[in-house]
Amino acid sequence: MFIPSLDLSDSSQSSLHSAIGYIGTSLLRNATIDSIKALINETGSTGYWAPATSLEEAIQLWDTGIYKVVFPASVYADIKEDLKDIAQERIALSASTDASFSSDVLFDTSAMVITMDAAFEQLLAQKAFIESVAEWKKCLLPEGGSRRVVVELKGPTSLDTITALQKAGLDTLVNASQLTTALEPTGTDINIGAAFMACATTDRPDGLYATLVVDELNNALGLVYSSVHSVAESIRTGQGVFQSRARGLWYKGATSGATQSLKHVDYDCDGDALRFVVEQHGAGFCHLNTRTCFGQDSGLTGLQKTLQDRKVNAPQGSYTSRLFNDPQLLRAKIMEEAEELCDATDKDEIAWEAADLIYFALTKCIGAGVTLADVEKNLDKKARKITRRAGNAKPKWSGASPPAATAPAQPPAPVAVVNDGRIQMEKYSLDAISEEKQAELLLRPIIDSTEITARVSPIMKDVRERGDKALVDLTKKFDRVDLKTPTIKAPFPPELMQLEPKTKAAIDQAYANIYKFHDAQMDRETLVVETMPGVVCSRFARPIERVGLYVPGGTAVLPSTTLMLGIPAKVAGCSEIVIATPPRPDGSVVPEVMYVAHKVGATHIVLAGGAQAVAAMAYGTETVPKVDKICGPGNQYVTAAKMLAQNDTSCLVSIDMPAGPSEVLVIADKNCNPAYVAADLLSQAEHGADSQVVLLAVDMTDDQLAAIEDQVHDQAMQLPRVDIVRQSIPKSYSLRVNTLEQATRFSNNYAPEHLILHIDNARDLVQHITNAGSVFVGAYSPESMGDYASGTNHTLPTYGYSRMYSGVNTLTFVKHITSQELTAEGLDKLGDSVMQLAAIEGLDAHRNAVAIRVADIRK
Structure with a gap:
């Protein structure tokens, strides 16, 4: 590609700042810290390169926002050790074609800027040089990405030169004095857009380039086509201008008002697809009046759009309106949610509390006219810094106080350290530690379930009292999914379990192995023992009729857990198998889980996760059958809910194991x-x-x-x-x-x-x-x-519970019933012993039940 060389001391080049900023990468000449800051603020770009002749100067440039610092090769050799902690992508070298330096120096940097006096044809004729460049570029950067060799030519450059060097794997440095935004340049001037496109490629007969249009957060808005002319015009006007295959040059939004402000333009690693980064105005990019051609926004961009709309149109007295108009309330909510996030420990809880904090923080931003794009710009600026603050919290947050003479010294809390x-x-080493330390190594982290139980209990109570309505409300609250019904009943629609052949074959293979092993575990023979003549005792297995299987997930795909729980339940002969799993954002179940549910003969799928799913299966709702046993892994909330359900005698449900x-x-x-x-x-x-x-x-x-x-x-x-x-x-x-x-x-x-x-x-x-x-x-x-x-089964006892629990198996889903049958002879021979034991315990009715029969036998 081509890289402009921009002289910040030349006022005649200031009119090109915006146009060059759209391309992003540019080598700055005669720049001061203040002029660099002004340029970054003006263009928003943080992709600039700048030369430095000392370590101190380089650090100052990086901290200001410069992406790559270009050192003379001789300078770099002297300070190389001081730069060993700086990412290679931030370091470039400059030299002339006849400079000599070690390959070790080259491989510690990301780019080489070569100044040459000869014509570029002579450079391309140096096959050894071109081959060495190719070999050097094959070695990718540790952070990812390719190394670059930039050629600075003496005198004017042409588009043909840029293209020829590009084909040889070389970038071209072009003096900004030769660049222009005019569509019809004069003399040796080059249009910036044409220079940019000289390095792009296309195999389309019409010569157009596929172009992905994205917003400032890199969310795709739509796919269009570009030409050299449209790109040049877009850079000239600072707007989204594309090439319509039917109507020619297309100024986006010229008739609809949904215009675009250009922020950045680049192409992919192969140079055959363009990306336009734009700020979208009006109703949106799509002709269907949505912001994207792929439907409505979601996530952070969706929240931003909603808040921006609510700022203007929120009904008086609504909660969002209150937040925008009551700074104290908004401040209190941000502080409250920040505290709850800090106190959260479980993954799902942290995600939930972080979402709350982001909502209120973004409300403050929107109220002040700050967008997510503004936040990202500041993140990019901070990422460019090399000098870091200590990062300590202020005393009022860290709990630190001025040292007191009487305060006893406290040893620092142990922390996990990642060295270097x-x-x-x-x-x-077992020989070097005490028995107390050995005992400590056997322990797991202590889990305080008090707070978790306090959070879970109201959820369980809500589902028990309100049934399906509570389940729908809680799924909307925790999973952000609005369900019409919380249950899918078998038979499941075939279109909801369509899988790739490889995935289906893998599931079928796993199913066969797991089924074979668990089928072998089943007690099918009745145990019969004659303990003494006339006294026959038996034991036989019967399936637990209704079982609930919890499959964690949501956005995850967990057919393996569905297999591990569903197959032994099927082998055991459970008549009702209820599977609970969190729904995807669209309210559906992942097809892999749906397919396994079908194979194991599940009767219901509950579209819920967490404590609410456990409660629904434990107590039953209008559409969720009450089960007799709940099995399956989950987070701390699921485990707490299972334990609470098992201890609730009105619930009458058992569980597989603690976790x-x-x-x-x-x-x-x-x-x-x-x-x-x-x-x-x-x-x-x-x-x-x-x-x-x-x-x-x-x-x-x-x-x-x-x-x-x-x-x-x-x-x-x-x-x-x-x-x-x-x-x-x-x-x-x-x-x-x-x-x-x-x-x-x-x-x-x-x-x-x-x-x-x-x-x-x-x-x-x-x-x-x-x-x-x-x-x-x-x-x-x-x-x-x-x-x-x-x-074998992967639902296993953790936390040391394998001392007394088995993993899930076929017998997890059966209970054993015993029976006894006595003849008159057997009752006569055993009766005296039973009557004696009953008399000792003072249970006369027990003694009489035997005595009345024995009396008849002995008449």
């Missing part, structure tokens, strides 16, 4: 594969910040343990959920032990949800495992297999 940005577990954060314990020896061990640790750590991850390293050297630690860091850095891993891994630990016996003893005391054995002869150790939810034996048995499709 490294993702690393805490490390302990805590998910956890894994890995036992590994010196012959393990470090990459496999790290992958298993991370597969659990990504569940949530409170996930419990433990590694027992058996007789390992420092180097062997370090190999696992390196893999943990390296693999974690590649994960999309690395931010969660950064929180969970530092709270986890590795414990070095000398023998497998020590590891087994510690594991049995810990009683993990998942136990993975990365040891020689792993199968032999299983007989010594007394406490675990599920055991994964050997290097080729990752936890993921049990989570999805091997056949």
Whole structure:
């Protein structure tokens, strides 16, 4: 692409500031801090480059908002070590074509600006140079993106030159004195839009370019086409101008009034698709009078639009009108919601409270004429800064007070530290810690359920009293979904369970394995024991008739949990299977879950999550059948609701098990594969910040343990959920032990949800495992297999409950009934013993029930 070189001391170039700002990237010459600030405020762009000859000057430029600082290669070589913590994308070098410097210097920077005296044809003829540029650009930046080589030519530049250099992988630096917004340039002048488009490509016969139009928050408004002429005109006028295939040049909104102010124009990595960033005015981009061609706004942009409308049109006395007109009320609500967000601990609760805070904060912004785009501009400005404040809270918020002479010194609270940005577990050695510390390592974080129970109880009461209406109201409140009915009854419409063939095949394979294993668990034979002649005792299984299965989700897709709960219920023969899962934003159920619900024979799907879903199944509503047992994982609110329901005798419902954060314990020896061990640790750590991850390293050297630690860091850095891993891994630990016996003893005391054995002869150790939810034996048995499709169940006891609870299985959904049948001979032989025991307990009616029969037998 081409990059303008803008001289901020040349007043004749000031008329080009806006046009160059639309393109974004520009190398500034003769700039001062004040002139840079003025330019950024004028154009809104934060993509500028500027030269610097010292570290101090560079820091000042970065803090002002400059994107890349360009150092002379000789200067950079001297200060390279001082810049090692600066992202490579913020650093560029400048040199002449005959300059020599090491490749190490090149690979620590993101761009090279080369000044040359020869004609560009001579540069392109230097094949070794062009090949080295290609090799250098293949090495992507650590932050993502390509490295760039920018050529500064002496004398005027032409469009053909820009195109030729682009094809060779080189960008062209063009002096702004040669640029113009005139559509028909004179002399050697170049139209800015034409220079920009000289690097774009299209394979369309009509020569048009596909153009995605987005707003300032990068939300897609619609898809149009552009030409070189329309782009040049858009940059000249500062408006959205496109090329209609039917009507020619199209000035957006010229007739409808829905005009667009141009903010930025660029193209994608291949140069074959344009993006116009605009501020949309009027009713919207679409001819259907919606802001986008993809329907109504949602999320933050939808909220902004609503608040902007309410500011003008809110009915007098409405709550929103009060907020706009009562600054004290608005301030109080912001402070209140900020406090509730700070106190929130659960993921769903944090999201809920954050949404409340954002609503009131955005109300204040809209009231002051501040938009989300204005907020993002300030975020971008802050992101450009290199110098950081300490970031400490003010005393009134931190709780700090002036030191008092009599105040006792308090040790600092322990915090999880990530050293040097490294993702690393805490490390302990069994030989080096006390028995008290060993006991501490066995503990899980203490969960105070008092506050959660206080939040859940009113929800349970509301559903019990108001039934479906409460369920609909609570789903609208918590999930932002407005339902007509909270229940879908079988048979489920086929169009709601359409799946890609690969997904359907994967679900069917998992279904077959899980069904086979759980079918084998079913008690189908009646146990018959003759305890003595004439006395026959029996035990037989019967299904729990009505069961409720809770499947977490909403925006997530969790067919695996539906399989793990639904299949054993189907095998057991439950006559009514009710599945509760949060609805998607459009009120539907994800088709994968719907498909599994159909396969397991579910009778109802409840479109609700959280405590309200548990209450609906526990008490029953107009459309939700009351169930006898509720099973399934969930957050702290779901767990609290299940416990409350089980303890409510008027409810008469049981649950599968208590639950805590998910956890894994890995036992590994010196012959393990470090990459496999790290992958298993991370597969659990990504569940949530409170996930419990433990590694027992058996007789390992420092180097062997370090190999696992390196893999943990390296693999974690590649994960999309690395931010969660950064929180969970530092709270986890590795414990070095000398023998497998020590590891087994510690594991049995810990009683993990998942136990993975990365040891020689792993199968032999299983007989010594007394406490675990599920055991994964050997290097080729990752936890993921049990989570999805091997056949075992993934709904397992956590928090140490594997000492006394089993994971969900077929017997979870049955109860056992006993029977006894006595002959006259049997009653005669056993009767005296029973009468004696009843007499000792003083239960004469019990004694008489036997005595009256024995008397007849013995006549």
